[in-house]
Amino acid sequence: MKKYIIVAFLILFCDEISAQIVQGKVLDDATSEPIENSKVLIVGSEVVVFTDENGAFQLTIPDYPVALDISALGYKSIRYAVVPNGDHIIRLKPASEKLSEVIINGTLISKSLQKSPASISVLNSGDLQKKDVSNFAQVFNSVPGVYVNQGALNTTKLNIRGIGARSQFSTNRIQAYFNGIPLTTGEGELTIDDFDAEAISKIEIIKGPTSSVYGAGLGGVINMYAGNAEVDKTQVELSSQVGSFDTYKNTIAASHGSKNTSLFATFSDLESDGYRNNGSYKRQSGLINAAIFTEDGNKLSFLANFTKLKAFIPSSLNEEDYLNNPEKAAFTWGSSKGFESYERGLLGVSYMHHFSSKFTNLTSVFVNFRDAYEPRPFNILDEERVATGTRTKFNLKLPIFKFESELSFGGEYFREWYAMQTFENLYRDFEDRGSVLGTSLSNNEQDRNYANFFGQLNLELSKKLNLETGFNLNTTNYSLRGLFVEDEIDQSGDYKFETIFSPRIGLSYEVENGKNIYASISHGFSTPTVEETLTPEGQINTDLKTESGINYEVGFKGNWLNNKLYTEVTLYSIQIKNLLVAQRISEDQFVGINAGKTNHNGIETTIKYSFDISPRFTMQPYFNGSFNYFEFEEFINREQDFSGNKLPGVPKSTINTGFELNYGNNISLYTNFLAVGEIQLNDANTLSTENYQVLDIKMRYDFKIFSFFDANISAGINNILDEKYASSVLPNAVGFGGSAPRYYYPGNPRNYFVGVGLNYVF
Template sequence: MKTSLFCILLVISFSNLLGQESVQDSVTYLDEVILVDPVKNKAAKGITASNVIKGKIFQNQSPIDFAATINQIAGVHMFSGALNTNRITIRGVGARTPFGTDKIRLYYNDIPVTNGTGFSTIEAFDLENLNAIEIIKGPKSAAYGTNLGGAMLLRTTEVETTGTTVSNNFTAGSYGLIKNNLSLSHADEKLNFNMHYGHMSTDGYRENNSFDRDGLLLNLSRIINSKSTVSLLVNYIDYTAQIPSSLSQTAFDEDPTQAAFTWNASQGFEANKYTLVGLSHTYKFNEKFRNTTGLFYSYLDHYEPRPFNILDEYTNGYGFRSNFSGNFDLNGQEATYNFGGEFYRDEYKWQTFENLYRDNNGNGSLEGDQISNNKEYRRQFNGFGVITLPLSSRLKAQAGLNINKTHYDFRDLFTIGAGNKNAKRNFDLLILPSLSMEYGLGGGSRIYANVSRGFSNPSLEETLTPDGLINPEIEQETGTNYELGTKLFFWPKTNLWLDITFYRMDIKNLLVAQRVGEDQFIGKNAGKTRHQGIELQLDYRFNLGNNTTLSPSVGYTVNDHSFKEFVDGDDDFSGNPLTGVPKHRLHFSSRLEHKKKFYWTATYQYVDDIPLTDANSLSSDAYGIFSSQMGYNTSVSEKLSLGINIGVNNIFDTTYARSVLINAVGFGGNAPRYFYPGNDRNYYGGVQLAYRL
């Protein structure tokens, strides 16, 4: 492991102007410092463990760095090749997905935003608009889809102080970064209103790497009467991002700022317009029973010129989610339950065209003749139920059940006659149980255990044969998760919170996406994997006196993931470490705060080497990255608050690959391109203003 001295910066910053929700009322002194929810959490509806990032933890990183924020959690790794090229893996699940995030269910204010094949796009959301990120690792939460990787719940900021506030956060930095977030919020006895407009632009670290985004978020909640509350969410994002793509080992060593040659020549990019609308109603039948039902609609218009073709696609999705929750007395103690279901249906239409960039006099991509025209209808239903029963004053049991039904309907609109490829795939009904036990040790500490079943759907590419037909033999991945953990809380003597988890998950019908062309992948079920490891999360708070605190946090992951059975043609990879997963990951952060005004944070992220091929013949280099930020905030007047901040990432200018592509294949005699270079040393600073009307 590389080690270095920390570099100290003196700067000024602004803390959260509207305040943050406490993780739990009984432990507010650790509010905005700890990364884990002490006893219960919103997602679990009982005792299932999750991890939460919230409050000032967001300040540890740049406001554009989703990956560094999420990578603070043990067991979770977000690869980020660019602002628009991200892949999130949890406990190694999703590591084999070539591009993007798969096998993890993503929710935005409890609205499912994962598409019909299980693909999620986290870059469609602005980090500055979030109040919390909750991560459920593994399939143990029946209420949120039981995907093998788990679920990620993004929650927007809510106004917690009565009155009206206008605030503006402005950030500038290296690579021509400009980011501005303007918000208007209001809260009274009946209405909670929050609206954000955000703009961001940057030239990027590499060639052909610019990013330009505008976004609008409206979050409104209205209390109708003592029983009814109506909420409205509108999120709109419009961004255009150039694509530098990955580099070969030689190109990466020579100059990591260069783009892949063909992507630079074609000036490849993607343009996205994304809209999400959700309307929900909460009805309180009585003190012990309520329901929340929401309707949602999403639309994505995506246009992407690539060297090998031009992709033009759109996705229309809609559905509902309904959740009933309540509690009842059992032997003088409270038992809780929730049940409901969610339905999602989308229509995905995509066309490809020739890219005539070679004939465009160096002006980049030029649309030529149409190559394909396809449409796919996807629908999925999840039904769930969870009940938590107190077996004694310290012992609780939680049983959960999720049922899933998935259907694909593929239409070839380009080929007519005998060559038509229309096909349907109706997957079997999956019944996925979960059982958890928790024993309270007192003072918020506990020991828990879980056994649960989960699944992952094949992606669109994985459902097709090399001829573009639906593959009737492809199966859903399924697995069983075993987990044992302890959450120890040592306050008031030491202000220490310790979370240790041991887990093992066996997955069968492993889905393998095999690249057979520059824009063609096929899938097959190639065997079994075993995911096992240890996760440690530690948070501590030192009271240094004079209203000064020091709060270090450590997240450490040991991954022992391997192919249990994996035969690919004539190659037997059984026993090899799982491709695309580092064995060790370490995140360390420390926050020094004085009188809740001045703060200084320092972070270190270590990632072990990563196997890049199933044969383990090539690996990326391990790396360690230091970053830091400081700040100060002050009240200019009774109504006006002001702050500035400054930070630096990759202090020691380490050259590293922030994302990798596994089992890369070279075409046209070119070397395989495995590496997405990380940014060099870069700086950012911001000014924040808030005025309470």
């Protein structure tokens, strides 16, 4: 009997010796934050462990080799091969299959979309590929509350909840960041169409005033994130697409990922003759996104993006030409062969450091530049812009009055140098030559800088009730130097806007599992541009005030039918005072005034459903809608009282609906139907556009050539119904020299595209 006991003991002892202890950490690939409660399963067994608050796990394996399945709520599951003596730092990418589980990184404190007390829309790389990839900006029309005015590929204006709708030619009052690097200029203008769908992994759109996080940005903020490499994979992808109007786009992307490094690079060449005369377009752009990870979860990142553009400008049309000859360019723009060209780049370095499992810091430094030349009929503009800055953020987890909480605080500094000259355009003196540089008309330099100091506290008041509160303190000032002496107008001087305190508070309550209601109040502001501060005599208007507003919002986010159906409903009201109005006093001169107040009231809804038609067929129908009532509460301009009128430049409603149909992992069909309500064309509400509907369709087929070689073929039709509509409008257009005002930018008629892609995995 003793012999059997000894043998059994030796067997157990030997098994224990042969068993191996494996330790590791599971981190968020985007933020390097630890992921708590990640599930770690030994493949082929029932052995399961979960990570702790530091993302750490430990388990015993019988022997090498062994594979682990790693999964976590809101992330893509991966299979991880365990090797002896390895540093088991496992990184999970955010998932998008269940919208409510997506983790929002653009807020000061990362949180799931479901529990965020704010209206936030998320677009992932898959959403971008459902559209025509030659027109990236159109994807924003699928977001409720966002409307895209697009006169051409290089003439894009976004407005969020009607804010920015009265802008003449560009997007303003919206902040945007690319991997944490500001894209919005120091004057608040944004160019979103420089980027490629293939270079982006995710977009987060936070709607309504977000000044408690990002400073000036009354409409909201757009956070875009560059593509990343997959762990333990090296691949090269080539894609090409051709379409109507002699449009083609060629793209090459390469990536290499390991446990400690990530390198992603892409380059694209996009050219088009355009639907309209004087509408040719050529853009080349490249991006590099690299990261190095340490054993402690620290992360050093580098981002570089460069764009070279030359795009001719057909400009807007009067009503007669819009209805009868939409292909033509505006006469003066066609005669001068007006265009814009520029080289633009941004560079940024950021470092994420974990002082401990509860205390982290993320610091970024950046520089971006733009060198532009734009011949217009009224003059030729030559401008240069260079901006530098830094942003740092500390996050600390600590209990407050026995409540679980997280505190975030930090600051951002941005400085921009801008130089511009204008020259006579002598195109009338040189027939058929287009624009010809003449004598100098103006020469100015601007230095603009701002500083934001921010803080946010998240309190878990109970398992169901969460509180968010935060603030931002902003200082903005600029100096102007006039270098043109012939006009005898001295614009030189230093100017400063009042310091602005922007608070925010939000509550989120889980009514039941997977269903949350929330409410929030936030303050926002936007400072005037230098151009808006100039008087008709060219002097600085020091009495001009910052535009500000308060956003009141309540909403519901919920899953139904075993998480197959996701719904979201938001009701909001934004009251804006010191409304900045750009009065047009000449073909290229605007004067800003504070003219009153506006009310922005509306409802936004999102519905997304996923179900299986058969074991091979799946369908995901969706519905995104916004219904609004935007009006001037008080608005008297040049002795005309527009109080009570609707806000021009924004539709009274938008509906974006369609479905995605998949057959296995090979065949996908995407449909999208956009219905846009009428748009007022002027403050007096005497003119408006008609409702219009645009239906798009795209099909894609993915297949394998070899086990390591994938391919895809795609084709699509935009505007299947061949609808005639205005894809953009110019609010309050004024006719000069007896000509009719030019309100309209014609949308493209029915057009087609075909694409092919090859992906090689090393």
